[in-house]
Amino acid sequence: MDPITAVTHPDPYPYYASLRARGGLVFDPGLGIWLASSAAAVAAVLAHPDCRVRPPHEPVPRAIVDGAAGQVFGRLMRMNDGERQRCPRAAVEPGLHQVHAEEVTQRVAALLLDLPSDTAARLEACQFRLPVAVVAGLLGFAAHRLPEMARLTADFVACLSPASEPAQLAAAHRAAQQLARHFAARLEQPPISPLLQRIVTGFGAQDHDGLLANLIGLLSQTFEASAGLIGNTVCALLGDRQLLADLRAAPEQIAELLDEVQRHDPPVQNTRRFVAAPCSIAGVTLEPGAVVLVLLASANRDPQLNPQPDRLLLERPARRSFSFGSGRHQCPGQALAQTIAGAVVDALLRQSTLDVPLGWTYKRSLNGRIPLFTTLPEHHR
Template identity: 35%
Template sequence: MDVAAAVATLLSPAAAVDPYPAYAALRSAGPVVGHGGAWFVSGYEQADAILRDPGMRAYDSTLLDQHFDDWRDNRGVALFVDSMLRKNPPDHTRMRRLAAGVFTARRVGRLRPVIEAQVAAGLDELAAHARDGVVDVMTRLAYPLPIAVICVLLGVPPADRADFRRLAEALTAVLEVRFGAAEAAAAHAAAKELEAYFAALIAVRRQEPQDDLVTALAAAHAADGETLTAGELMGNLALLLVAGFETTTNLIGNGVRLLLQHPAHAARLRADPGLAPGFVEEILRYDPPVQLTERFAGSDRVLAGVPVPAGGELILLLGAANRDPRRFPGPDRFDPDRPGNAPLSFGAGAHYCLGAPLARLEAQVALPALLRRFPELAAAAEPHRRDRANLRGWAAQPVALGAAAATSVEWAG
């Protein structure tokens, strides 16, 4: 596979199935390769340096104006542009400081009992909805767990959570490399619905403050000094919701699949849940839930000997960097004991994912608990990938729970 074929693969539906041969082809041509007016970065060292370089720019409104003059017509795109995701300093610095002030390690740590309770409830759901011992682990555990946890953190009442999977899936289509007119329309509608919901919840929280992120960020919007605008408040609430849900769902689903494919490793984790942090890091490295991001060069650069002009678009292939043999010996081997494991799955530098500790904690609790509750867990049928190249995960993953699972109602998937 040459560079042109590799890029074509990554821009096609095949990328959702298996992008790794295309990544390998690009790496063989060099850690930074120019093609079609963009530069594809597959080397770990180069991707890490670009992510940490303050002279590199995120895809903000100014850059979007240069590429898509009608982006403001789609609220799905515009909502993320108002968030930390699509901001550069000084706006990004201000927003990040405000968000980090409320999304603290202490607040995340207090969620562990909530996560453990939600995992236990999810495991009960798996058993209760199994048909002949078979159930979809995505529908009954990997999707509802992160939704429940992020909603607790935000302060969303349990009765209001039912539609969030639908809204998040529709909205995040605009974060993909490719999306069609129908997906754009669905993202626009989802953004409008989500904005209306948060506007109503913010109004309630201003009257009845709680110890949650909606209350805290709404206070930042109303405060003197460093504040969030109304658009930034809405954009960052949407980002926290969908990022906290999508990445963790994919992390858990990818982890289940890898453990089922590696029963000896699964047995070790079942016997010793204390191994979970190393397992989760290797899952993140081997098959990350976010496959790529982009930056734009703020000035003329030379990267790995390749000239990149100011304004040049850099496609950072995180999934490829995580399998760079110069950084990870035997990169195509799933090895939870890998020393010095530091994948780029949550980024690096100023835009490092704020919710990374929460996503890790949820997977560290859920995966060993699943294996211990159902020691005979096995794949029941071929899983089905989501049609997403960037936010990589499974749409459905049927599993057989084994003799430990009580059969009850008809399998609803």
């Protein structure tokens, strides 16, 4: 196992513990990168101003730089530092915090009515399609547009992975163009939704392209975070039938379960930082051009951060987690993502979906831990 293959391994956590035992920040000569595995090292790297989200010489990946997906990528707040990150965040974050949980729950309930009856297909739709549709609905898109917005978002996120193939990147470019057109049309057809109005007001009239890009970014971040969070929560319930029974008896604990799952088995296992100037972190001097693989999932299981880190504890005091980032790049949509996931999990607990024997593997990814479910054959029932 290595830090890349660990992401989709059935149980990467003993391996992460072995990395922490080697030191919080160590160089991996095989991969040619630094590994930050302890809570202290991860926190230091995420907080350091000279550890950037993109290499200074390559703000947009070469594979997409000349296409529509690259134009969107270059304006995403999550892919920038400094003003190009702070200004969009200041425009987007307040509106997300004003979304009411009751509205999210109502939208989830309405969308569940149109999902497939097949168990595995239903779970896949709950992970990938439904959360994006909820956010697109909050941004003002009509019900008949939601399936298309979810499909286009699924195509666009391929541009965020270095492992994507040429056909996937071509589809991502087309999706970026179509999503931008849909958002531009939505902005020209008042009245616009309260959430969209707050975001538009935050951006002002001077950065229309940045506005469109970061609206697309809201959908793409929802796609990644929600698919893994919902899926890994389902895995936790399927792996512990007593926990499943307890949650059905006390659904008010779903929020605590989600809080613990995102720490214990996070949807995003790692992220990268690129050193732009000489700096010293955790007693190590890093030179410009160095790459740090920031192992968020390992830091979450550091006993210095959370006592008894390998236990899944709903009532964990002072829970701490890096799963949604930290500091200036902490995900502004964490509360919304967890609200959507909570409504989905609550609905699944009320149905027979989780009573069907299911197996899973993990979606091919360099940083995302997203289970894909299959219904087991008859003899497993």
